[in-house]
Amino acid sequence: MTTPAASPSAGFILAASAEMLFPDLPVRDRIIAIRDRGFHVEIWDWRGHDIDELERLHADGVTFTSMTGYTIGNLGDPQGADELLRTAAESIAIARRIGAWALNLHGTGLDNRGLPVVALPAGTEATPQMWECARHTLGRIAELGEREQVTFVLENLNLAVDHPGTPFARAADTLDLVSGVDSPHLKLNLDLYHAQIGEGNLIELCRAALPWIGEIQVADVPGRCEPGTGEINYAGVARALADMGYRGVVGMEAFASTDSGRALARFREAFTL
Template identity: 75%
Template sequence: MIYGDLPMLERVRRIHERGLAVEIWDWRGHDVDALATLAGEGVVFTSMTGYTTGRLGDPEGADELLATAAASIEVGRRIGARALNLHGTGLGPTGLPVTPVGPDGADEQMWRTARDTLRRVADLGEREGVTFVLENLNLSVDHPGTPFARAADTLDLVSGVDSPHLRLNLDLYHAQIGEGDLIGLCRRALPWIGEVQVADVPGRCEPGTGEIRYEGVAAALEDMGYRGVVGLEAFASGGDSVAAGDAALEAFVGAFSGPDGRGATTEPRDHP
C-alpha cells in the first residue's frame, strides 16, 4: 500500500532497505519466483494471504478454503512467510465479499460451521508447522456484508479454537470504525494475537493523520507485554511513502525497543 508508484519488486526492495519487513496479499498476483529470490537475499515476509477462495460458514466453501489454504502453505514456505491470513469469506477486487451475508449477519448454523472450519484450519497448520491468522474487518466503510468480520467475531472464533496455529490478525483501523475501545480490545485479545495491523481513521493512512492516538496504543501494548509484529496496512497520505513509514515508526518508537532501537514495527530479524 506504500511506494505504490513503483513496480512490486521495487516496492519490496525499498521497504527492506529501510530495515522493515514486508507483507503481501493474494500471492496469485505476484511473481513468486522473484519473491523467493528476494527472501533468499534477506527480505523478511511477515505474512501473506493464506487462502485464495472459499468461505468459513458453509461446508462447500469450507472445503474450498482448506484446499486453497494448503496451496498457500507451499507458496508461503517458498518466501518464508510467517503467517497466513484469512477472512470470513473471499473478497473481490474492491474488498466486497464474494458471498455476502444479509443485514442480520451469519446465522447459528454458519457460526457452527465456521468454528468447525477453523478447527480444521488449525489442524492443517499443526500438521504443516505454520500459523494462520484470522483478520477482523469493518462493515460500514470497506467490507459490508462480510461474515464474521467484527473483532468481537474473530476473537470469539479464534479463542474458541484456542490453538497456537490459529491466531488473530487484529486490525485496529477496522476495529476503530466498527467497535472502538482499542486498548481494551487489545487487552481482551492479547492471548490470541498473532499480529497487530495499524492505519488511522478516517482515510486509512499512516498514524498521525486521523483520530487514533497510536502512541497511547503502542504504550499500552508494551505494558501488556506484546512483542509481535506491528504491520502498517495503510496508504501514504500525500503520496509520501517515506514520511508514512517514518510516522509509523515514530508512533511506536517510544514504546517498543527492538534490537535496532526503532521498535516492533521494524520486525527484527530474530523475531520468533
C-alpha cells in the first residue's frame, strides 16, 4: 500500500469521510460523490461495509486513505492488547483488498455513539501500569506494521464533548506514545477538531508533532462541521503546515453544515494555497 498522490493545486492529499457526508445516500453513492469531486475517501469500521463493493470501487479509481485498523481491544491492559493485535491483523487483510493506506487506532474500542467500550472512571487518569502496557502494545503494533508493510495511525480524541472516558485520548498522550515507539509503521492521526476542544494551540501542536504525523484530520469547532463554520482559522493552519513542509493527508472528518458538496468545496478552499 502506497501513499496517494498529492493534489497539485494544494500540495496536500485531500480526503473526506464517507461516514459523515451525503448521509441520505447509500454508502456506495457517498463514496462516488466524494471521488467525483476530486477527493480521496475515508471509512470507519470495515465490518459495517460491503468489502466486495469497496474492492470494486477501489478498482474503479477510489483511493481509501484510511480505515479503522482494529475492531475490538484496547491499549491499556494485556487482554485488551491481545484482542487489539488480533483484530489489527484481520484489518490488514481488508486494507489490502481496498488499498487503504492507513489503519486507524484509538486508546480503546468505541461504540456506535463514539463512547469508549472500556472507559476510565470519571475524574481518573490512566495508571502507570496502563501507560506501560500501552507503550508495549504499540511497539507490537509497529512490529506488525513492519512485517506486513502497512502503517497504523493513533488518533487523538476529545474528552469534553464526544469521547468522555477514553484513555490516552489527548494529543499530548498520543504524541508521547507514538514518538516513544518512533517507527515509520506507527504514526499520528492528528485530529485538529479534537485537539482544539482539548488543548488548542494547533499550529504549535502540529510543529511539535510533525516528525510523527501520518495524517491530519479536520472539522471546525463548535459543531464538527466543515472548515469556515467555527472558530478555527484553517487557512492559517494550512499555510503553517505548508511552511513546515507537510504534504501528507488532510482528511475532513466533518458533518456538512448545510450541503455536503458545499462542505467539500469549503474544505478544498481552506487547504488550497
